[in-house]
Amino acid sequence: MRGFILLFALSFFTSSALTQTPPEQLFSGLPDDVTPELSKRGQFAVGVKTITVVNDKHLNPLDPTELERSLTLEVWYPTSSSDAEKTYYTDETRSGFTFSIQADAVRDAAVLNDKESVFPVVVISHGYTSYRTAMFHIGEHLASHGYIAVGIDHTGSTNADIDFATNPGAGFLSTLMNRARDQQFTLDWLTGDSEFAELADASSAGVIGHSMGGFGAINTIGACYDFTAPFVAGLSGSEDETANTQLASVLNICSANRENGTDPRWKAAAILAPWGGQHKLFSAESLASVNVPTIYISGDLDDISGYDGIRWMFDNHSFSSTYLLTYHEARHNIAHHPAPKAAYSNELDIGHYYESSWNSETLALINQHIILATMDCYLKSNDKACEYLSIRGSSNQIPVDGEKPAPWKGFDDRFSTGMTMEAKTP
Secondary structure, three states: OHHHHHHHHHHHHHHHHHHOOOOEOOOOOOOHHHOOHHHOOOOOEEEEEEEEEEEOOOOOOOOOOOOOEEEEEEEEEEEOOOOOOOOEEEEEOOOOOEEEEEOOOEEOOOEOOOOOOOEEEEEEEOOOOEOOOOOHHHHHHHHHOOOEEEEEEOOOOEOOOOOOOOOOOOOHHHHHHHHHHHHHHHHHHHHHOOOOOOOEEEEEEEEEEEOHHHHHHHHHOOOEEOOOHHHHHHHHOOOOHHHHHHHHHHHOOEHHHOOOOOOOOEEEEEEEOOOOHHHOOEOHHHHHHOOOOEEEEEEOOOOOOOHHHHHHHHHHOOOOOEEEEEEOOOOOOOOOOOOOHHHHHOHHHHOOOOOOOOOHHHHHHHHHHHHHHHHHHHHOOOHHHHHOOOOOEEOOOOOEOOEOOOOOOOOOOOOOOOEEEEEOOO
């Protein structure tokens, strides 16, 4: 009898292991004929590590007793471990439903041992609320093309940290305070004390930010926040004018509050649906002085950050290498990976991913293409990559005098609709 029970138990657990739901594959593998040229995988196999780091020089002006800030990072990097089993990412929706998604990277693979090569660093910063692998496809893509990409879990601003259904604003003040600081600290850590330091090009870095990540990234590359006491009062709910003025002063930092101004290692930024312009929370003068090449990417129906506010940021960002890619008929969800099945059960969750007029995989592939072009152009001084940014006007190939225009560079004929590209005149 005892042997029967043991045999039954072994059979049950073996069966359970065999029937365990595999990680979701969110990307269908569309053929090259219909996808942008630079969305294709690069030459390098990709490794990934999850690392927790501590900023022991963190200063919280609102809580002087808080002397440290811990961040969980996902680091993607070139590796030679191409034949090992691919890993997966486990995250949770805003409602707390966990899910696993298939990666195209090898967990804890050895960092590429190539003493003749160094790779630029790209910091990836999520919105409010989200998680460090929300743009994993961009991190993996950049690593395959010779970058070290690092996604940040912004502590106090993730899906796991915030009960979005009952108290959605619980981490918002922390987000305003820490987003840019986290981005700068992550670059400093990776190029200074990490195992990737010898592989990293310490002179060349980029930053990618979505929504509140974009709010932070604009500040990180040199813009100054311009909070006012009345705006802060709306956030805090306080009628204490003195306290609101003091809080506005605390929030009004420039260049991630870096003592020596903007870090010269920042060579490019990709800012997707950045929040803050709709409230003019950046000083126009500081936007005009930013001299880091930047591409803004936005939906013209963005109802979270507001397309007019994003255009205001672009219009005041006068540096010649400044671009605006607009997805027509898109709202705010233009940066995440496609929705996992766990998000399908309620509007709060699916509304964090879904775009009603755009396919999320299409958006992801276009973002991979245009962001790689931006980083290759300005971080690697690749003139051929810069040509992909020379596109202007509508992508729709509407015939003029009976002649259909050529497709945008890097796009196949007929498969580049629904976008416009603008840029400042050099």
